[in-house]
Amino acid sequence: MTRRDNDARATNPKATPSPESNQIKDPDQWVSGDEPMTGAQASYLKTLSEQTHHPDAFDPELDKAEASKRIDDLKHERDKD
Numbered sequence: 001m002t003r004r005d006n007d008a009r010a011t012n013p014k015a016t017p018s019p020e021s022n023q024i025k026d027p028d029q030w031v032s033g034d035e036p037m038t039g040a041q042a043s044y045l046k047t048l049s050e051q052t053h054h055p056d057a058f059d060p061e062l063d064k065a066e067a068s069k070r071i072d073d074l075k076h077e078r079d080k081d
Contacts, residue, residue, distance in 0.1 A: 033065030041067040048074035 027033055037045070042060065045067055049057040052074050062070070 027065035027068040030065050033068075034063050037062050037064050037067035041071065045071050045074070048078065052077050 041062075041064065042058075045062075046058050048071060049055050054074065054077075057070050057074060
């Protein structure tokens with residue numbers, strides 16, 4: 001990696017977002033949060049619900065925002081073990 005690559009990475013807000021950045025939004029603030037969850041979300045949520053022994057956490061009718069929150073909760077539960 002060249003110095004230029006390192007400099008670009010250090011100043012790239014997507015690679016190193018500042019704490020004040022709005023890059024990561026609360027799912028409740030998403031413009032498209034009330035749309036149906038994506039296929040990727042459904043697949044990941046299903047997998048996590050099985051891994052954490054919470055099959056009731058998966059609901060195919062969830063919207064994007066709720067699916068994201070459940071994924072975060074299940075990831076946190078899985079990772080604390």
